[in-house]
Amino acid sequence: MAGASLAAELAGAGSVIVIEGEDRPGYHATGRSAAFWSETYGGPLVQPLTTASGTFLRDGGFLGARGGLHIAGDADAHVIADLARGFGDAVDLRPLGRDDLIARIPGLKPQWRRGLLEPTCADIDVAALHAHYLKSAATAGARFVTGAGLRSAARAHGRWAVETAAGVFTADILVDAAGAWADEVAIAAGLAPIGIQPFRRTMVQLRVDPAAPANLPLVIDALGRFYFKPEAGGRIWLSPHDETPCPPCDAAAEEIDVATAIARLEAVVDWRIERVEHKWAGLRSFAPDRVPVYGFAPGRGDFFWFAGQGGFGIQTAPAAAKLGASLLLDRTSDPIVASIDPEPYLPDRLQPRA
Structure with missing residues (x-):
């Protein structure tokens, strides 16, 4: 790209x-790519580039409505507050409580009680x-x-x-x-x-029961341990948000990272994992x-x-x-x-x- x-x-x-x-x-x-557009992704120095790209992407038909939801437990409520504070008025972020969360994420386990809605978050083609x-x-x-x-x-x-x-x-x-x-x-x-370092990031496509609703938002752990979003047919795309340093290569998913992703999902929702349909990895390269x-x-x-x-x-x-x-x-x-x-x-x- x-x-x-x-x-x-x-x-x-x-x-x-x-x-x-x-x-x-x-x-x-x-x-x-995990194929989403989020104004908070990458932090405050990346946000101006993301926001400035939004009009072009929307007008070109490259974005589809999704919404994003950053979630945390009560003990990590400060992380939600820090996230909102870090972007100030630059990004539309709305605090949510437990009732709002379970209305948007069926089967959400009890410990997840704090959220921050990012309504502009979108799927990207x-x-x-x-x-x-x-x-x-x-x-x-x-x-x-x-x-x-x-x-x-x-x-x-x-x-x-x-x-x-x-x-x-x-x-x-x-x-x-x-x-x-x-x-x-x-x-x-x-x-x-100049120190450009590649990191491996794992993605898994899962079939779950009950099927993930089509209007499920992109769900992001405020502490950066996972994110998942719905895919066609009630499936989900899930990542353990891993960043494993590696040399430039044709990256492939490691079984331990797939298992970690599933374990983290099971700590969030009470869905049953029917099967892993696909797994892959890509490289994210940072200065x-x-x-x-x-x-x-x-x-x-x-x-x-x-x-x-x-x-x-x-x-x-x-x-x-x-x-x-x-x-x-x-x-x-x-x-x-x-x-x-x-x-x-x-x-x-x-x-x-x-």
Whole structure:
């Protein structure tokens, strides 16, 4: 999603080649998303990008009504209060008590007594959004090359020469939108890494009894131990909210993480787990401060970072791509991001300081 969305914004302003290591775009994190849009997800520094993306996503038909519900026990009521306080007036968040919770989550166990409703939370059609950006970029003249794993990148005669499994490509500016492989791309290009770390996140599709109601909100543990949402046919998608550091790879779900997810769900609702229908894992990649990285490498006008999107790269894609394009092209920001200060996202914040 990162490369496709930025390519769509840049293609009309110059020649763009998108180099994809896999046989098709979106194979890794983009194709394994939990597919929701939440203004609280990622924290207060990510929220402006998510909120700014909302109008584009709604107008484009990429969002579907869902609603989100952060839940906690009485002993953790302060977490609910801190969450609401952290976003101030930027996000519509509404406190709920026990009666409101059980009306929205059938079978909720007694210890869950505090909640915070996030009514703007929505499902997001990830495949449609990704296809939109791929089509928009191609229509504007961008070229896509797949099966082009990176071998080396070096400056030659004032331009980059990028050697891949699909041939050698040249360009004035190299954009690093490689997700979990972002640091590896930088190293291959002779730059210092900035500490982009991939983490494995597990998802499980379950059939439960009683069937999950279609209007069930996205249910999020305020302490960050799980989230789940309904899927077609009364199923649910469940994650134990795991973050296991790992090298860049084709991630797969581990049995211990699947078991952990189910155990945490069983502590929330009295549903019976009929079977695990599907399980998968994806990589979420973060900078050390867990804030996205957009901008030219310090002292360089030829290497542009577009990385560290964590698990919120899809929901922030419209705003992030427009902000990235404005920084790369040194042009006035698009109106949807005009009020967003780019300073917190610039890569120079991650450089060692004396």
